[in-house]
Amino acid sequence: MTNDVLIIGGGIIGLACGVELRLRGANVTVLCRDFTAAASHAAAGMLAPDAENIPNEAMLDLCRRSRNLYLDWTQKLAELTTGKDLNNTGYWSCGILAPVYQQPKDTGDKTAYWLDQDAINQYQPGLGADVVGGWWYPEDGQVDNRALIKVLRTAADSLGVVFQDGITVAAISQQQGKVIGVQTNTGLFRADHYLLTAGAWVNQLLPLPVRPRKGQMLSLRVPDFLTELPLTRVLFGENIYIVPRRNRSIIIGATSEDVGFTADNTPGGIQNLLQSAIRLYPQLENYPIQELWWGFRPATPDELPILGHSDCDNLTFATGHHRNGILLAPITATLIADLICEQKADPLLANFHYSRFSTVSSTTTPMLIHATPATNGHRNPEISDLIVPDSPLIIAGKSFKSRLMTGTGKYRNIQEMQQSVTASGCQIVTVAVRRVQTNAPGHEGLAEALDWSKIWMLPNTAGCQTAEEAIRVARLGREMAKLLGQEDNNFVKLEVIPDAKYLLPDPIGTLQAAEQLVKEGFAVLPYINADPMLAKRLEEVGCATVMPLAAPIGSGQGLKTTANIQIIIENANIPVVVDAGIGAPSEAAEAMELGADALLINSAIALAENAPAMAYAMNLATVAGRMAYLAGRMPMKNYASASSPLTGTITG
Numbered sequence: 209m210t211n212d213v214l215i216i217g218g219g220i221i222g223l224a225c226g227v228e229l230r231l232r233g234a235n236v237t238v239l240c241r242d243f244t245a246a247a248s249h250a251a252a253g254m255l256a257p258d259a260e261n262i263p264n265e266a267m268l269d270l271c272r273r274s275r276n277l278y279l280d281w282t283q284k285l286a287e288l289t290t291g292k293d294l295n296n297t298g299y300w301s302c303g304i305l306a307p308v309y310q311q312p313k314d315t316g317d318k319t320a321y322w323l324d325q326d327a328i329n330q331y332q333p334g335l336g337a338d339v340v341g342g343w344w345y346p347e348d349g350q351v352d353n354r355a356l357i358k359v360l361r362t363a364a365d366s367l368g369v370v371f372q373d374g375i376t377v378a379a380i381s382q383q384q385g386k387v388i389g390v391q392t393n394t395g396l397f398r399a400d401h402y403l404l405t406a407g408a409w410v411n412q413l414l415p416l417p418v419r420p421r422k423g424q425m426l427s428l429r430v431p432d433f434l435t436e437l438p439l440t441r442v443l444f445g446e447n448i449y450i451v452p453r454r455n456r457s458i459i460i461g462a463t464s465e466d467v468g469f470t471a472d473n474t475p476g477g478i479q480n481l482l483q484s485a486i487r488l489y490p491q492l493e494n495y496p497i498q499e500l501w502w503g504f505r506p507a508t509p510d511e512l513p514i515l516g517h518s519d520c521d522n523l524t525f526a527t528g529h530h531r532n533g534i535l536l537a538p539i540t541a542t543l544i545a546d547l548i549c550e551q552k553a554d555p556l557l558a559n560f561h562y563s564r565f566s567t568v569s570s571t572t573t574p575m576l577i578h579a580t581p582a583t584n585g586h587r588n589p590e591i592s593d594l595i596v597p598d599s600p601l602i603i604a605g606k607s608f609k610s611r612l613m614t615g616t617g618k619y620r621n622i623q624e625m626q627q628s629v630t631a632s633g634c635q636i637v638t639v640a641v642r643r644v645q646t647n648a649p650g651h652e653g654l655a656e657a658l659d660w661s662k663i664w665m666l667p668n669t670a671g672c673q674t675a676e677e678a679i680r681v682a683r684l685g686r687e688m689a690k691l692l693g694q695e696d697n698n699f700v701k702l703e704v705i706p707d708a709k710y711l712l713p714d715p716i717g718t719l720q721a722a723e724q725l726v727k728e729g730f731a732v733l734p735y736i737n738a739d740p741m742l743a744k745r746l747e748e749v750g751c752a753t754v755m756p757l758a759a760p761i762g763s764g765q766g767l768k769t770t771a772n773i774q775i776i777i778e779n780a781n782i783p784v785v786v787d788a789g790i791g792a793p794s795e796a797a798e799a800m801e802l803g804a805d806a807l808l809i810n811s812a813i814a815l816a817e818n819a820p821a822m823a824y825a826m827n828l829a830t831v832a833g834r835m836a837y838l839a840g841r842m843p844m845k846n847y848a849s850a851s852s853p854l855t856g857t858i859t860g
């Protein structure tokens with residue numbers, strides 16, 4: 209069976225999409241590192257678009273559409289699992305009551321009903337004495353998310369979705385704007401299409417701005433002596449919610465903590481929850497505690513999910529659902545299946561495209577337009593017609609228009625460096641982590657000298673002689689990029705260089721360090737000698753690019769490794785960036801004409817008499833070389849062949 213669609217991540221979003229895609233005829237495999245670690249098990253299961261007071265209109269629309277699908281969706285899942293004794297998802301359109309401690313100014317909300325103190329106490333007896341009234345959201349509800357995810361998994365199994373737990377996707381390999389496979393701890397998986405649903409961990413695979421937001425939770429049990437359920441509606445307070453299940457559990461949540469993937473419940477977290485819950489509904493004080501747990505919400509900076517196309521034709525995103533992933537599961541599955549199976553993009557999806565976060569990348573502009581072609585003073589209006597359309601340079605899922613990368617070292621002063629970076633048109637600048645951290649001469653204030661909201665930082669491990677050192681410095685580099693505002697930057701230019709005379713990289717140390725860094729979620733761009741075998745091995749371990757040298761660093765000797773670079777390009781499924789040794793624009797163009805995907809040039813620019821002018825020349829040369837490559841060079845011949853026609857000539 210071929211994998212039509214491979215889903216990375218088996219939480220509620222991966223499973224819901226898997227089931228829907230299978231129902232539409234696709235063969236689906238779900239790879240999941242740890243089913244039990246999914247936020248989907250940790251949630252409270254509220255379906256609360258109204259009570260959550262969502263300010264963003266598109267998000268509110270998405271959430272309400274999903275809530276409206278819930279009844280039919282859970283019934284459909286129940287039918288798919290009939291006879292399996294698991295078909296109860298605990299869906300309950302119970303409404304949500306939001307008690308408040310202070311009288312609001314305006315009680316005219318159209319989606320909610322205002323209840324004064326008497327009325328709210330009739331709706332729900334036993335509320336705290338200082339509750340002055342509250343809102344009633346009749347259309348909101350809840351689902352037992354743990355039951356739901358079991359039902360979903362059973363439905364997936366019965367439909368023939370292949371669910372593989374314990375498989376970690378380490379890297380997503382790409383070639384020319386397409387995903388060509390995913391590297392896992394058990395080998396390579398391939399499919400026609402890939403769907404990324406890795407929740408709070410997605411940033412370990414691609415530089416998407418999704419961070420874990422920890423939530424601590426606990427549950428109580430309704431004491432046996434109470435024959436009737438004391439609570440039959442969700443109570444939604446300030447920083448607290450109480451979700452009564454029909455099975456006599458009462459879920460209390462949740463903290464919202466920006467502490468990375470720090471595990472465990474804490475006394476402080478649980479104390480806050482209990483205090484607020486008891487204030488809202490005092491008799492909980494005496495209920496037995498059932499369970500404590502925590503989970504990691506996948507949070508984006510604007511708290512909206514990332515849904516839809518990526519820069520790769522065959523990779524779709526469905527992640528970043530933050531506090532509403534349970535609610536949004538059915539609509540996400542529907543819209544993503546429409547997109548993948550029918551190429552139908554619901555207009556709402558435009559609001560959730562990942563490019564809203566992108567400062568550097570663009571998905572629409574062809575790459576070649578970034579430098580203005582020289583026109584000898586004449587503006588030729590047709591020139592744009594001649595530009596061969598090109599796809600952007602994509603590295604580890606991030607898209608760049610410029611194919612020239614530069615460095616920051618060796619400049620006479622910071623101003624020259626700044627002007628050169630601008631003139632080069634580059635969008636990626638590599639920075640030596642060690643030199644910046646130690647404020648080495650010429651590197652003082654360097655980190656602050658560039659606008660990192662426009663330039664993507666490529667921290668490099670220059671100065672590291674061993675794999676261990678390089679791994680350590682790479683981790684520092686990731687922190688450095690974060691400190692400078694690039695939260696989602698997991699790129700590292702890996703340099704392991706034990707020899708100071710030729711600055712030639714150590715192939716074994718580079719491979720070892722690359723393997724480890726890929727496992728740690730880095731997008732690794734290794735600097736290597738132009739060795740085709742090594743390039744292949746690095747690709748196999750999941751590197752994002754390979755960066756073969758043209759000649760030794762800083763030598764300006766030009767392309768000395770042409771034959772090997774040609775082989776590397778021919779065999780690579782990841783971008784090939786020719787790095788080091790380029791001395792003149794003609795050599796930059798030559799490397800691009802060979803089919804290199806990009807170049808890294810530092811010394812030739814920094815040491816030119818007029819560095820910014822040389823940077824501009826390199827910019828044009830990179831574009832010219834790329835355009836020539838796309839245009840297709842004429843074949844070489846052994847003998848002359850006259851340019852003017854041979855027929856019709858006058859014979860003497």
Ligand SMILES: Cc1cc2nc3c(=O)[nH]c(=O)nc-3n(C[C@H](O)[C@H](O)[C@H](O)COP(=O)(O)OP(=O)(O)OC[C@H]3O[C@@H](n4cnc5c(N)ncnc54)[C@H](O)[C@@H]3O)c2cc1C
Pocket residue numbers: 216217218219220221222239240241242243244245246247248249250251252253254255375376377378405406407408409410412413422423424425461462502503504505506526527528529530531532533534535536
């Ligand atoms: C405390 C808490 C309370 C919440 N309450 C609610 C609520 O009341 N209502 C609501 O709608 N939402 C709620 N949420 C939010 C909701 O739980 C999440 O938005 C939702 O579960 C996200 O689902 P997901 O499938 O994207 O991610 P997850 O459920 O986290 O699943 C991701 C899966 O991907 C796997 N994975 C990650 N990386 C890899 C990799 N490299 N290779 C293979 N597999 C990988 C993980 O092991 C995991 O199993 C709550 C969340 C928390 C933490």
Ligand SMILES: CC(=O)[C@@H](O)[C@H](O)COP(=O)(O)O
Pocket residue numbers: 614615616617638668760761762763764787788789790808809810811812
């Ligand atoms: C800055 C950087 O990473 C350099 O080490 C890179 O290899 C470029 O080499 P050149 O300085 O020869 O262009």
